[in-house]
Amino acid sequence: MTTELLAGLNIELDAEGFLVNADQWTPEIAEEIARRSGIEPLTDRHWTVIDFCRKDAADQGTPPTIRRITKNTDVSTKEIYQLFPKGPGILASRIAGLTKPKGCI
Amino acid sequence: MTTVLEQQTTGLAAGESEQEVTRKVAIICSKGSLDMAYPGLIMANAARMMGMDATIFFTFWGMDIINKKKVDHLHAGLLGNPSSPMPHSIMGLPGMEALATKMMVKKMEELDIPPVSELLEILDDAGAELYACQLAMEMFNLSTDDLVPQVKESITAMDFWEKAEGAQIVFI
Numbered sequence: 001m002t003t004e005l006l007a008g009l010n011i012e013l014d015a016e017g018f019l020v021n022a023d024q025w026t027p028e029i030a031e032e033i034a035r036r037s038g039i040e041p042l043t044d045r046h047w048t049v050i051d052f053c054r055k056d057a058a059d060q061g062t063p064p065t066i067r068r069i070t071k072n073t074d075v076s077t078k079e080i081y082q083l084f085p086k087g088p089g090i091l092a093s094r095i096a097g098l099t100k101p102k103g104c105i
Numbered sequence: 106m107t108t109v110l111e112q113q114t115t116g117l118a119a120g121e122s123e124q125e126v127t128r129k130v131a132i133i134c135s136k137g138s139l140d141m142a143y144p145g146l147i148m149a150n151a152a153r154m155m156g157m158d159a160t161i162f163f164t165f166w167g168m169d170i171i172n173k174k175k176v177d178h179l180h181a182g183l184l185g186n187p188s189s190p191m192p193h194s195i196m197g198l199p200g201m202e203a204l205a206t207k208m209m210v211k212k213m214e215e216l217d218i219p220p221v222s223e224l225l226e227i228l229d230d231a232g233a234e235l236y237a238c239q240l241a242m243e244m245f246n247l248s249t250d251d252l253v254p255q256v257k258e259s260i261t262a263m264d265f266w267e268k269a270e271g272a273q274i275v276f277i
Contacts, residue, residue: 066154067217067219067227068217076230077226077227077230077231078230078231081153081230081231081232085156086156087153087154087155087156087157088154089151089153089154089155090154090155090156091156104147104151105147105150105151105217105218105219
């Protein structure tokens, strides 16, 4: 666990870069985590995914899998890999301030 | 002049050290039963989900997974399988394997696991590379038209090793 200065705030991150305290998440922190993961800037399409992840995690108590994201938004599998080229399974959740998704698909 | 050169060299070294090595997996699918098809495909998809490169090489009975006529009709391989939930004397009766397959497919649907043909589409969209074994194509008298469109090409065993350079290899 490390404490990093993100968007002017001291934020605790776990070994894989996920927020330890979900309450600390802000859109500015999302931009900063994305930038560190090579995504800059976050576009409306990224936000479609991030907003769905946050809403679904709040409803279900666990972050959505990629299959769940592509089935419930207008973002296709192809597009989600273009939006998060270094691995949408990890990155979408990390940027959305959630935990690592548990699903396999 | 020397200073400029040094700066350039330093800049290059810094850029290089920042480069991340992308993990890579190459999976050989050699079996065509439902229970042998899913593990390879799901492992490859999971690799892509976390940003790893994934290559799948279909060979021998694994060709059924990418055969247009067979992909949606793969059977659960329960005969000759010590983990079979029923005695072999019963599993061998007509219709039992079809029943077991149906039950497995139903359970997969409940868990929102896509059918094999859809999983191949997802893998292709996700950027996984699918290859057919050239020798197996010849052995089973298959042409490119017999295969699902997600297969990039048919390659030889030596081609596979070239593509798999630096990858972790999984044989199923």
